[in-house]
Amino acid sequence: MIxxxxxxxxxxxxxxxxxxxTSTLTDYLEKLELNEIEDIISLKSSVGILFNPHKIxxxxxxxxxxxxxxxxxFTNNNKIKTWEIPICYDKDFAIDxxxxxxxxxxxxxxxxxxHNNKTYEVDIVGFLPGFLYLGKLDDSxxxxxxxxxxxxxxxxxxxxxxxxxGIYNIESPGGWNIIGRTPLRLFDKLKNPPxxxxxxxxxxxxxxxxEEFYNY
Amino acid sequence: MxxxxxxxxxxxxxxxxxxxxxxxxxYGIPKSxxxxxxxxxxxxxxxxxxxxxxxxxxxxxxxxxxxxxxxNIAIFGSNCDAQLNNKKIKIGVSIKVKxxxxxxxxxxxxxxxxxxxxxxxxxxxxxxxxxxxxxxIRIGGISGTKLNKxxxxxxxxxxxxxxxxxxxxxxxxxxQNNIIRIIKGMHFNKVDNKKKLLNNDFNISPNSDRMGLRxxxxxxxxNCNDEIESTVVTKGTIQIPRDGNPIILMSDSQSTGGYPIIxxxxxxxxxxxxxxxxxxxxxxKIVSLSESNRVLQYERKKFESKLGIDLSA
Numbered sequence: 001m002i003x004x005x006x007x008x009x010x011x012x013x014x015x016x017x018x019x020x021x022t023s024t025l026t027d028y029l030e031k032l033e034l035n036e037i038e039d040i041i042s043l044k045s046s047v048g049i050l051f052n053p054h055k056i057x058x059x060x061x062x063x064x065x066x067x068x069x070x071x072x073x074f075t076n077n078n079k080i081k082t083w084e085i086p087i088c089y090d091k092d093f094a095i096d097x098x099x100x101x102x103x104x105x106x107x108x109x110x111x112x113x114x115h116n117n118k119t120y121e122v123d124i125v126g127f128l129p130g131f132l133y134l135g136k137l138d139d140s141x142x143x144x145x146x147x148x149x150x151x152x153x154x155x156x157x158x159x160x161x162x163x164x165x166g167i168y169n170i171e172s173p174g175g176w177n178i179i180g181r182t183p184l185r186l187f188d189k190l191k192n193p194p195x196x197x198x199x200x201x202x203x204x205x206x207x208x209x210x211e212e213f214y215n216y
Numbered sequence: 217m218x219x220x221x222x223x224x225x226x227x228x229x230x231x232x233x234x235x236x237x238x239x240x241x242x243y244g245i246p247k248s249x250x251x252x253x254x255x256x257x258x259x260x261x262x263x264x265x266x267x268x269x270x271x272x273x274x275x276x277x278x279x280x281x282x283x284x285x286x287x288n289i290a291i292f293g294s295n296c297d298a299q300l301n302n303k304k305i306k307i308g309v310s311i312k313v314k315x316x317x318x319x320x321x322x323x324x325x326x327x328x329x330x331x332x333x334x335x336x337x338x339x340x341x342x343x344x345x346x347x348x349x350x351x352x353i354r355i356g357g358i359s360g361t362k363l364n365k366x367x368x369x370x371x372x373x374x375x376x377x378x379x380x381x382x383x384x385x386x387x388x389x390x391x392q393n394n395i396i397r398i399i400k401g402m403h404f405n406k407v408d409n410k411k412k413l414l415n416n417d418f419n420i421s422p423n424s425d426r427m428g429l430r431x432x433x434x435x436x437x438x439n440c441n442d443e444i445e446s447t448v449v450t451k452g453t454i455q456i457p458r459d460g461n462p463i464i465l466m467s468d469s470q471s472t473g474g475y476p477i478i479x480x481x482x483x484x485x486x487x488x489x490x491x492x493x494x495x496x497x498x499x500x501k502i503v504s505l506s507e508s509n510r511v512l513q514y515e516r517k518k519f520e521s522k523l524g525i526d527l528s529a
Contacts (some may be wrong), residue, residue, distance in 0.1 A: 007401065007453075007480060008453065009483050010450060010452070012478075013402075013447065013448060039241040040237070042242070050448070059509075127472045129352070196242055204276075
C-alpha cells in the first residue's frame with residue numbers, strides 16, 4: 001500500500017512502492033504537469049515532491065496525490081537506455097586506486113576488472129548538478145567514504161563508496177574514493193535538460209588508455 | 217552608457233537573484249534565489265514588478281553604483297546605511313533616480329541582507345529559466361558570478377511608476393524576536409534530549425553561506441547513529457551531521473541529503489532566520505503542520521488584501 005507523508009510544509013514523500021519503480025511513478029507525475037508542483041525528486045525507493053504551499057496545503061496535496069494514485073495500474077517504463085562511458089584507470093586520474101586495493105585486499109588489476117566488468121543501473125541523478133549514483137558495485141569493492149572529504153575533485157571523476165559507484169559531472173568537493181575518470185562531458189549547463197542520462201538507465205564502462213583519454 | 221548601471225564597488229557579496237529557477241532540482245541544480253524571499257517580493261512590489269522578478273541581493277556591506285537612466289529604485293530587507301548622491305535615503309520606499317546618480321549602500325544594520333530593485337528589466341541571458349546567480353556551476357548573473365567592480369548591467373522597459381511605501385505592518389526588526397518556528401522532521405524521535413533542543417539557544421555561525429546556515433553552541437545528540445537512506449531536502453530543512461551542530465539548508469542547497477532531519481523551518485520563518493546576524497542567538501519552537509498552514513494562509517491573505525500581491529501566482 002503506497003504511503004504518503006509530509007516533510008515540513010513544502011514537501012511530501014511517497015513511500016512503500018512495492019514493485020512500482022520510482023522512475024515510473026515520477027514519469028507519471030511529471031506528465032500530469034500539476035501547477036502546484038515545483039520539482040519531483042526520484043530516489044531509490046521513494047519519490048519526493050516539492051510543492052508551493054501557497055497554492056495547496058500539504059494535507060490537501062496528500063489527499064489529491066492519493067486520489068491520483070489509487071486504483072492506478074502502472075506498467076514499469078521500458079524506455080531504458082544503455083550508455084557506454086569511457087573510463088581511464090590510470091593512476092594520474094585514479095588517485096585512490098592503490099588505497100582501494102589495500103582496503104579491499106585485492107590487486108589493482110582485480111579492482112579495475114571488478115569495477116569494469118559490470119552493467120550498472122542509475123539509482124539517482126542529482127545531489128550535485130548532474131551527479132550520477134550507480135548501483136550495484138561488486139561486493140568485494142565496498143568501502144566507506146573517505147573520512148576527510150577532498151575540497152576539489154575534477155570533473156569526470158568516477159568514485160566508489162558503499163555499494164555504489166558515482167560520476168562527478170562537475171568539479172566539486174567530495175568524499176568518494178576516486179577510481180578513474182571519464183573524458184566525456186555528461187553535464188552541459190547550456191542545454192535543457194543538462195544531462196540526458198536518466199534514472200533507471202544502464203551504464204557500461206569501457207576502459208581506455210591515457211593516450212585515448214587525451215585524444216578523446 | 218544609457219539605460220545601464222555601473223558597479224563602482226561590488227560590496228562583500230552582491231548577486232543577482234530571482235524566484236524563477238523552478239523545476240531543475242531533479243538534475244541536482246538548486247532553485248537558488250533570494251535568501252530572504254519576503255523582502256525580495258516586497259522590493260519588487262515597490263517597483264510594480266511581479267514577485268518572480270530579479271533583484272540584487274546585498275550581503276553585510278553593499279555596492280556603490282552609478283545609475284544611467286531615469287526611473288525608480290527601491291531597497292528593502294535589513295535596515296542599511298544607504299545614500300543617493302551623498303544624501304541619506306530610506307529603505308522600504310521607492311525613490312526616483314536620474315542619469316548620473318550615485319547610489320552608495322554601506323552597512324546592513326539589524327540584519328544580513330538587503331534587496332535592491334530597479335524599475336526596469338535586466339537585459340541578461342536566463343539560464344534554466346532564471347537570472348539567479350549560482351557560482352558553483354557559474355550560471356546566472358552577468359557571467360555566472362557575484363557582481364564585480366566595473367560590471368555594467370543593461371536594462372530594458374524602464375518605467376516611472378508612482379512612489380510607494382511598505383506599510384508599517386510589513387516592516388520587521390531582525391534584532392529582537394529570535395524564536396524560529398519549526399515542524400517536527402522525520403527523524404525527530406532520534407533526538408536524545410528534546411528539552412535541550414527546544415529550551416536552549418543556538419548561535420548562528422559566521423561560517424554560514426547561501427548553501428546553509430550552521431548553528432553552534434547547542435550540539436544535538438542522536439540516540440541512534442545508523443546510516444539513513446538519502447531523502448529529499450529543501451530550503452529550511454534542519455539536518456544533524458555527525459558533530460551534532462545543525463545545518464539549516466538554504467537557497468543554494470543540494471536536492472537530497474543523507475543526514476538525519478530533525479525538523480523543517482516553517483516557510484514563513486525561513487526569511488526571518490536568513491536575516492539573523494552571525495553570533496546572534498535563536499531558539500526553536502515546535503508547531504504543528506496545520507498551525508504552519510494557518511500562518512501561511514494568514515500571510516497570503518495579508519499580502520492579498522493590503523498590497524494586492526498574490527503569493528500563489
